[in-house]
Amino acid sequence: MIITGSNQENAAYPSGLCAERVALFSTVSNFRSNAITTIAVAAYNGLEFTAKPISPCGACRQVLLEYEKRQQTPIRIILYGKEAVYTASSALSLMPLCFDSSYLKNDADEL
Numbered sequence: 001m002i003i004t005g006s007n008q009e010n011a012a013y014p015s016g017l018c019a020e021r022v023a024l025f026s027t028v029s030n031f032r033s034n035a036i037t038t039i040a041v042a043a044y045n046g047l048e049f050t051a052k053p054i055s056p057c058g059a060c061r062q063v064l065l066e067y068e069k070r071q072q073t074p075i076r077i078i079l080y081g082k083e084a085v086y087t088a089s090s091a092l093s094l095m096p097l098c099f100d101s102s103y104l105k106n107d108a109d110e111l
């Protein structure tokens with residue numbers, strides 16, 4: 001199954017959303033029982049795909065990482081450009097030393 005997303009732009013900039021998170025949120029909302037195996041990211045300028053691969057922003061990387069941890073299987077990442085294609089075997093490889101839910105536990109939780 002392939003779920004697509006596109007950038008959702010808005011004049012009030014923070015109200016928009018990146019294509020990666022549009023696709024991820026749609027997938028998790030509609031197909032919760034399916035693990036996400038791969039996300040492919042490409043940018044099209046209206047005429048052609050960009051020459052260089054485009055990379056997810058930090059917020060999208062964080063969301064990818066949290067879904068990956070939640071489903072306990074890696075999400076492969078493909079970044080497409082006409083002149084190069086980069087792949088990563090997991091979201092964690094794009095976010096080393098990441099912030100995650102383990103930092104949200106307080107010391108009282110461990111008593």
Ligand SMILES: [Zn+2]
Nearest residue numbers: 018056057060
């Ligand atoms: Zn993003």
